[in-house]
Amino acid sequence: MKNITLIFVLFCFGFFACKQEETQKEEALSPQEFIKENIAFSGEKYTTMLAEHTDTQQSPRTTDPDGSFKTVAPRGWTSGFYPGSLWYLYEYTGDEKWKKAAENWTAPLVSIKDYTGTHDLGFMLYCSFGNGYRLTNNEDYKTYMIDGAKALSTRFNPTVGLIRSWDHGSWQFPVIIDNMMNLEFLFWATKATGDSSFYNIAVTHADNTIANHFRDDWSSFHVVDYDTLTGESIWKGTHQGAADETAWSRGQAWGLYGYTVMYRETKDEKYLDVANNIAKFYLDHKNMPEDLIPYWDFDRPGEERDVSAAAIASSALFELAEYVDGALKEKYEKSALKMLESMASPAYKAVDEKNNNFILMHSTGNKNGGKEIDVPLVYADYYFIEALARYKNKLEGKQIYW
Numbered sequence: 001m002k003n004i005t006l007i008f009v010l011f012c013f014g015f016f017a018c019k020q021e022e023t024q025k026e027e028a029l030s031p032q033e034f035i036k037e038n039i040a041f042s043g044e045k046y047t048t049m050l051a052e053h054t055d056t057q058q059s060p061r062t063t064d065p066d067g068s069f070k071t072v073a074p075r076g077w078t079s080g081f082y083p084g085s086l087w088y089l090y091e092y093t094g095d096e097k098w099k100k101a102a103e104n105w106t107a108p109l110v111s112i113k114d115y116t117g118t119h120d121l122g123f124m125l126y127c128s129f130g131n132g133y134r135l136t137n138n139e140d141y142k143t144y145m146i147d148g149a150k151a152l153s154t155r156f157n158p159t160v161g162l163i164r165s166w167d168h169g170s171w172q173f174p175v176i177i178d179n180m181m182n183l184e185f186l187f188w189a190t191k192a193t194g195d196s197s198f199y200n201i202a203v204t205h206a207d208n209t210i211a212n213h214f215r216d217d218w219s220s221f222h223v224v225d226y227d228t229l230t231g232e233s234i235w236k237g238t239h240q241g242a243a244d245e246t247a248w249s250r251g252q253a254w255g256l257y258g259y260t261v262m263y264r265e266t267k268d269e270k271y272l273d274v275a276n277n278i279a280k281f282y283l284d285h286k287n288m289p290e291d292l293i294p295y296w297d298f299d300r301p302g303e304e305r306d307v308s309a310a311a312i313a314s315s316a317l318f319e320l321a322e323y324v325d326g327a328l329k330e331k332y333e334k335s336a337l338k339m340l341e342s343m344a345s346p347a348y349k350a351v352d353e354k355n356n357n358f359i360l361m362h363s364t365g366n367k368n369g370g371k372e373i374d375v376p377l378v379y380a381d382y383y384f385i386e387a388l389a390r391y392k393n394k395l396e397g398k399q400i401y402w
């Protein structure tokens with residue numbers, strides 16, 4: 001009996017010693033190893049994605065409620081993210097396999113270069129052709145993007161002083177906070193062509209968004225509707241958030257990223273102030289969970305998370321940290337990294353789940369519309385990889401953005 005007890009005690013000791021060693025090994029990952037491991041993981045997922053889905057006209061998007069894989073045609077707003085992630089994987093690894101895949105999945109988007117039916121051309125063309133051009137200098141890509149920037153500019157209304165977001169719905173001239181994400185593409189177009197009209201549209205849009213989209217606490221409405229005759233705002237509310245007065249989490253992240261880019265491109269301090277104010281609302285919010293992965297709406301604590309908001313915010317904060325000093329810089333860097341570490345944990349990264357070959361789980365696309373609730377989203381993956389890239393650039397003392 002004594003022997004059995006001794007064997008049992010030794011077994012337990014061995015088991016816990018091994019467990020502790022495992023935990024220590026995980027904890028001991030250097031930042032470089034952390035990045036390498038997560039890129040390798042992303043590469044594994046997307047290698048299987050490439051093998052299982054070969055129709056390049058249908059870009060991966062999410063998972064349907066029945067668990068099936070959901071794709072999007074080139075005109076869908078998310079069509080640029082998958083090719084964009086493939087370009088990032090090429091950039092990290094230098095492996096020609098990723099370049100070939102990125103080229104294959106970017107090519108179908110030529111069909112939308114003159115498309116004037118959406119404001120999302122920045123997401124669609126800049127994440128795909130933009131990264132491709134940056135990494136290959138393919139002059140065709142540059143031409144397509146200039147055409148795309150012209151198409152996007154047709155949606156700018158000088159009376160309202162904003163780019164129209166949607167053509168659907170009963171609004172007169174709806175503008176959503178997400179639209180701030182398309183301005184980076186317009187800044188690029190001015191640099192590529194020397195035509196300042198793209199720059200002027202971006203600045204006018206950003207200024208009018210400051211005037212109308214934000215509440216006193218620097219949270220933002222999702223949608224603002226404008227009168228096209230007077231240019232006045234006539235309604236403020238939501239489409240994808242929980243209610244008109246609540247703070248839809250991804251919208252806050254789009255605003256944070258958008259105004260960080262505005263400061264980068266103009267060096268106008270007013271945009272830095274806006275970005276800092278949004279960051280304060282976002283990071284200090286009483287309903288922000290410990291792991292910094294927000295609930296899908298800041299005013300719906302305890303409900304589903306939105307990992308996509310965390311991925312966008314993490315990437316934005318790595319950049320915003322470059323423009324501030326002292327305690328604020330440290331706060332942004334620590335928060336960006338904490339978000340990255342949370343996303344990379346098995347709570348959110350699809351380590352033991354097929355997840356339709358997407359990298360991250362637990363995003364929420366449009367709970368208010370009853371769609372894409374607690375699912376993978378291709379843009380969560382894209383901004384996760386981008387945040388990893390920015391972290392890597394920071395560690396290597398390189399420019400954070402491109």
Ligand code: GLY
Nearest residue numbers: 077178240250365
């Ligand atoms: N731009 C659409 C969204 O964030 O859902």
